[in-house]
Amino acid sequence: MPYSTFTTRSPRETSTSPSVEVALAPPNGDGSKFAANHDAADVLARAQAGDHQAFAELYSMHKRRIYSLCLRMVGNVAEAEDLTQEAFLQFHGKIDTFRGDSALSTWLHRLAINVVLMHLRKGRLQLDSLDELMEPTPDQRPGRSFGAPDIALSGAIDRLTLQRAIGDLPAGYRLVFVLHDIEGFEHNEIASLLDCSIGNSKSQLHKARLKLREFLRNHPRQEGRK
Amino acid sequence: MNKSENNMSCAEFQAQLPELFGCGEVIGDHPHLQRCNLCRALLADLNAIAEAARDLFPVKEPTDADALWENIESAIAHEGVV
Numbered sequence: 071m072p073y074s075t076f077t078t079r080s081p082r083e084t085s086t087s088p089s090v091e092v093a094l095a096p097p098n099g100d101g102s103k104f105a106a107n108h109d110a111a112d113v114l115a116r117a118q119a120g121d122h123q124a125f126a127e128l129y130s131m132h133k134r135r136i137y138s139l140c141l142r143m144v145g146n147v148a149e150a151e152d153l154t155q156e157a158f159l160q161f162h163g164k165i166d167t168f169r170g171d172s173a174l175s176t177w178l179h180r181l182a183i184n185v186v187l188m189h190l191r192k193g194r195l196q197l198d199s200l201d202e203l204m205e206p207t208p209d210q211r212p213g214r215s216f217g218a219p220d221i222a223l224s225g226a227i228d229r230l231t232l233q234r235a236i237g238d239l240p241a242g243y244r245l246v247f248v249l250h251d252i253e254g255f256e257h258n259e260i261a262s263l264l265d266c267s268i269g270n271s272k273s274q275l276h277k278a279r280l281k282l283r284e285f286l287r288n289h290p291r292q293e294g295r296k
Numbered sequence: 297m298n299k300s301e302n303n304m305s306c307a308e309f310q311a312q313l314p315e316l317f318g319c320g321e322v323i324g325d326h327p328h329l330q331r332c333n334l335c336r337a338l339l340a341d342l343n344a345i346a347e348a349a350r351d352l353f354p355v356k357e358p359t360d361a362d363a364l365w366e367n368i369e370s371a372i373a374h375e376g377v378v
Contacts, residue, residue, distance in 0.1 A: 133357075137361075137364075138354075151358055155364060232352060251346045252350065271318075273314045275318075279345050279346060
């Protein structure tokens with residue numbers, strides 16, 4: 071089908087639930103959810119058959135989650151938009167390979183993570199692997215905690231400062247922290263995604279949290295107490 | 297509880313923390329924490345950070361989602377994959 075036959079109208083929001091699952095489920099009393107699932111499955115089937123407008127609808131459904139994921143992982147708006155674009159291009163190219171073994175949102179999520187990881191591999195001084203990315207320079211590592219004063223952070227974490235602190239993390243620490251503590255991946259999944267050991271994933275996560283604690287201790291609240 | 301856990305120094309306990317966090321056990325019951333305020337505070341801080349991070353990033357719209365879509369369409373057309 072030639073490209074010119076497709077509408078070029080920008081897609082609008084077609085769903086308020088960006089994580090609509092596409093696996094067809096029996097209507098267990100939840101008619102609206104079943105209808106949404108059925109609609110999403112229909113949209114996916116049409117997109118897989120080459121319907122460009124259906125692909126535009128999939129973009130509408132998933133763009134926020136994918137963009138937000140990219141933004142959390144790289145911490146930069148322009149990069150996140152480029153990566154979102156690349157993720158949807160890859161999605162378009164691979165849409166035929168989606169067989170519905172998992173939810174489309176999960177599959178797309180993983181695809182986007184791989185796009186970000188590829189980008190980081192290319193961008194970080196042409197590293198051959200994530201090993202160097204995963205091992206920050208000595209001055210980027212968290213300090214030791216022995217003998218440090220008790221600052222009782224609990225319950226007093228400032229969101230803006232924490233966001234800044236996460237943005238400030240060395241890339242390898244941030245990746246594991248975002249994947250585990252924000253995206254909810256397990257260590258074995260992270261190890262598989264990043265091609266590292268489970269122990270390495272646990273260690274990176276711990277160092278990331280220590281580094282964040284260090285940052286929070288050194289930076290007073292920015293929002294002001296409310 | 298074994299003797300080595302009871303006599304653990306802060307350095308030894310903290311060296312084990314990544315594994316203790318990762319195995320899903322209740323670390324708060326660890327013998328070392330019963331007698332070490334420093335490591336108890338550290339653990340509380342790390343747990344608070346992890347918890348705060350979970351709700352930190354709302355799902356956001358791309359700055360210009362329409363322009364982004366136009367770029368995607370254009371790239372798809374350019375690659376001739378449709």
